[in-house]
Amino acid sequence: MSARRPDIVFPSWDPAREIEIDPGSPEPLYFQVSRQLHAAIEDGRLPAGARLGNEVDLAASLRLSRPTVRQAIQSLVNQGLLVRRRGVGTQVVRTRVARPLRLSSLFDDLAGLGGTPGSVVLINRLEPAGADTAELLEAPGLGHVRRLKRIRSVDGEPLAVMNNYLPDGIIDPDDDELRDKGLYQLLRSAGVRLHAAEQNIGARQATEEDAELLDEQPGAALLTMRRTTYDDTGRVVEHGWHVYRASRYTFNLSLTNGPQ
Incomplete structure (x- = not known):
């Protein structure tokens, strides 16, 4: 059995020195701690990948x-x-990708946000179109479909599993x-003029396969999306x-006032 990796706190950030607790404040003690941890993550004192000390040591150093x-x-x-990871402890994760809802691909949005998108191609093949697939593509009598399955990553970290029929x-x-x-x-380069899409967003828990592909724990929260273009x-x-991955990804929606 391999030895457990030690908890690491970046030397530039010491919770006992950085976090100030005011027992007389109306602000709850836990919120004082979370607020200051949040600030340390936002300003880079606790960068992505930093591991906090275990709860017992943190409680002792803060006298809480x-x-x-x-x-x-x-x-x-x-x-x-x-994020809490077995064998690693509590770790700072990267800032979430906040994606606007528009007719664009995740690859394009990630590049536009300044990240380095990447893909692992798991499936890229022609296969017979069953009745259900033909219905999804609104093409009765369709003979074959292009089936794609890819893992989309940003800066080397898996973010999404993408499935498509064309x-x-x-x-x-x-x-x-x-x-x-x-x-x-690729569609636009082939002369396809994209016009509109219908999209549904939901959520579910990660399966064993999801967890393996996305470096998550089984049962972790995932966002889901279905889109017909x-x-x-x-x-x-x-x-x-x-x-x-819900821990790394959000959708942004713009809302306007309806008719009065």
């Missing part, structure tokens, strides 16, 4: 009870700023193209169903 420290840490876990003949990408470009970029003639050009 262990339940208080646990509640402070859990509030940041719930916000996606910290009617045969829309595009015929090789694996290198799928690694280097987004699906919508149409060109300017009303033809369905792709149907996708994807899962995203």
Whole structure:
């Protein structure tokens, strides 16, 4: 059995020196701790990958009870700023990717946000189109579909598992193209004029397969998305169903006032 990796606190950040507790404040003690931890993560004193000391040591250094420290840490876990990993401890995660809802591919959005997107191609093949697939693509009698499955990453960290069906003949990408470009970029390059999409967003827990592909724990929270995309003639050009790590990913929606 391998030895357990020690907890690491970055030497520039000492909780006993950095966190100030005011017992007389109306602000709850756990919130004082979580607020100051949050600030240290935001300004880079606790960078991505930093591991906090265990709860017992943190409680002792701050002269607080262990339940208080646990509640402070859990509030940041719930916000996606910290993650608990077996054998590693509590670790600072990267800032979430906040993606606007628009007709664009995840690859394009990640590049636009300044990240370095990457892909691992798991499936890229033609296969017979069953009745259910033909219905999704709104193409009765369709013979074959292009089936794609990829792991999308940003800066080397897995972010999403992407699944897509495309009617045969829309595009015929090789694996290198799928690694280097987004699906919508490939469609536009092939002369497809994207016009509109219908999209549903939900959530579920990670399966064993999800956990392995996304470096998460089984049962972790995942965001889900299904999207059907149409060109300017009303033809369905792709149907996708994807899962995203909820700890690293959010959707942004813009809301406007309706008729009064």
